[in-house]
Amino acid sequence: MRYTATILEKHRDALKQHLIRPDGLERVALLICGRSRVNQDPWAGDREERFISREVIIVPDEHLLDQSAITVRFPTSYILNAAKQVEAKDFAVAIVHSHPGGPLAYSATDDRDEPGAVSIIFNRNDGDRPHLSLLMDGRGEMTGRAYGPDLKSVPLSMLRVIGDRFQFRHADRDTGIAPHLDRQRRAFGKAFSNDMRALRFGIVGAGATGSATALLLMRLGAGNIAAFDPDIVDRTNLNRLHFARQADADAGARKIDVLMRQVAEAGLGVQIRAYAEWIGSPACREALKACDVIFGCTDDHSGRNLVNRLAYFYGIPVIDMGIRMELDDNGEDFRVLDGRVTALLPGTTCLHCRGLINPDRLRAESLRRNDPDGYERERAAGYLPNEGDPAPAVVTFTTETACMAVNELIHRMHGFRGNDGSWNERVRQFHVPKDFDIRAGRSPRSGCRICESTTYWGRGDMEPFLDVAS
Numbered sequence: 473m474r475y476t477a478t479i480l481e482k483h484r485d486a487l488k489q490h491l492i493r494p495d496g497l498e499r500v501a502l503l504i505c506g507r508s509r510v511n512q513d514p515w516a517g518d519r520e521e522r523f524i525s526r527e528v529i530i531v532p533d534e535h536l537l538d539q540s541a542i543t544v545r546f547p548t549s550y551i552l553n554a555a556k557q558v559e560a561k562d563f564a565v566a567i568v569h570s571h572p573g574g575p576l577a578y579s580a581t582d583d584r585d586e587p588g589a590v591s592i593i594f595n596r597n598d599g600d601r602p603h604l605s606l607l608m609d610g611r612g613e614m615t616g617r618a619y620g621p622d623l624k625s626v627p628l629s630m631l632r633v634i635g636d637r638f639q640f641r642h643a644d645r646d647t648g649i650a651p652h653l654d655r656q657r658r659a660f661g662k663a664f665s666n667d668m669r670a671l672r673f674g675i676v677g678a679g680a681t682g683s684a685t686a687l688l689l690m691r692l693g694a695g696n697i698a699a700f701d702p703d704i705v706d707r708t709n710l711n712r713l714h715f716a717r718q719a720d721a722d723a724g725a726r727k728i729d730v731l732m733r734q735v736a737e738a739g740l741g742v743q744i745r746a747y748a749e750w751i752g753s754p755a756c757r758e759a760l761k762a763c764d765v766i767f768g769c770t771d772d773h774s775g776r777n778l779v780n781r782l783a784y785f786y787g788i789p790v791i792d793m794g795i796r797m798e799l800d801d802n803g804e805d806f807r808v809l810d811g812r813v814t815a816l817l818p819g820t821t822c823l824h825c826r827g828l829i830n831p832d833r834l835r836a837e838s839l840r841r842n843d844p845d846g847y848e849r850e851r852a853a854g855y856l857p858n859e860g861d862p863a864p865a866v867v868t869f870t871t872e873t874a875c876m877a878v879n880e881l882i883h884r885m886h887g888f889r890g891n892d893g894s895w896n897e898r899v900r901q902f903h904v905p906k907d908f909d910i911r912a913g914r915s916p917r918s919g920c921r922i923c924e925s926t927t928y929w930g931r932g933d934m935e936p937f938l939d940v941a942s
């Protein structure tokens with residue numbers, strides 16, 4: 473069993489503001505967390521129990537029973553109330569305290585007192601799923617451990633902070649790196665490459681942008697990749713599908729098999745798992761939930777709809793990308809020639825609100841999948857959007873868009889663009905004879921249940937999955 477936690481940056485900041493003060497005294501807060509369980513991790517094969525932050529509860533100084541630079545005690549009523557609050561939805565409670573003067577390690581007092589505090593939750597609520605303890609030091613760095621009903625603690629093997637910047641804390645941050653990453657280390661340091669090795673990446677769609685993303689992640693030293701795509705290689709893909717050969721098109725090979733073959737042949741230590749299924753099928757669920765970061769490389773609207781919800785429910789950042797190429801009426805000049813990258817996570821504007829998921833296309837796709845006869849009937853009657861001719865596609869534009877997406881990841885992990893370097897949406901207009909990016913600031917639409925309301929943020933597991941009735 474592996475325990476991991478995902479903390480939204482805004483929750484980390486709220487905790488830091490309360491827990492770390494110039495007076496150097498210890499303080500305490502609680503954090504309500506959604507849960508995600510993966511029964512079999514696609515890479516390690518073990519079980520993962522993941523906590524996802526939802527809400528910070530501050531314990532104000534005037535309620536503390538005892539407080540110094542090396543100790544803090546607070547009334548058990550706070551734990552009881554939190555236990556009551558999480559009961560109906562089976563959320564987890566995290567008890568968070570600070571060591572403002574360090575170290576970022578639990579003290580003997582913590583080891584002695586914490587099991588008693590956690591036992592209050594297990595005694596009050598049914599269920600044997602774990603609860604959490606988090607510790608923050610004076611720099612705002614965090615570590616944590618999970619408690620099962622036996623009240624024995626197990627350290628978190630991965631602690632993620634996600635937002636404008638991504639931070640990953642895991643045991644392998646300081647280990648040595650593979651010799652082939654030496655030049656990259658000279659740019660970004662050792663920790664970046666060790667994070668890449670430890671992280672689990674999902675690539676939804678293994679077409680033009682997806683194969684480019686896989687190629688880039690592999691060269692950057694990614695250790696674990698899951699690719700999802702049911703399609704086979706078509707002759708018309710060969711102008712932009714990295715790794716694919718004429719023989720693959722002739723044989724009708726699956727895109728993910730081409731990807732697996734080439735990644736294996738490169739011999740760079742990537743563990744790749746591939747799923748030849750539509751992304752919404754239950755067979756993909758565990759692998760998606762096991763990811764730390766997902767790249768959205770599909771132009772299928774139902775696929776986009778799924779990764780959009782996943783980002784908010786599970787706090788898994790999705791870096792979504794797309795290309796739009798349209799010629800004007802004379803068929804010669806480009807009206808639109810855009811590469812787009814959108815970062816999705818709680819606190820950002822979702823794909824629906826950005827107008828990037830077309831409800832009519834979404835309905836047509838789901839009809840085609842679930843009721844092919846009904847789909848044909850409605851299409852013949854003109855009730856469905858016209859799919860028209862295939863859109864134009866050129867390898868340089870699809871590949872550059874993948875580079876923009878992966879650079880967004882690198883920046884959020886490393887910070888090479890400096891403050892304000894994280895853009896939630898970037899559109900590069902390839903046909904404008906000057907290279908520039910547009911920062912498209914869009915707000916959530918009023919009433920959006922995914923990105924305006926916080927109800928689903930960190931919701932984690934629920935029935936039905938992602939609250940979509942099938």
Ligand SMILES: [Zn+2]
Nearest residue numbers: 569578579582
């Ligand atoms: Zn302590």
Ligand SMILES: [Zn+2]
Nearest residue numbers: 822825920923
């Ligand atoms: Zn929205």
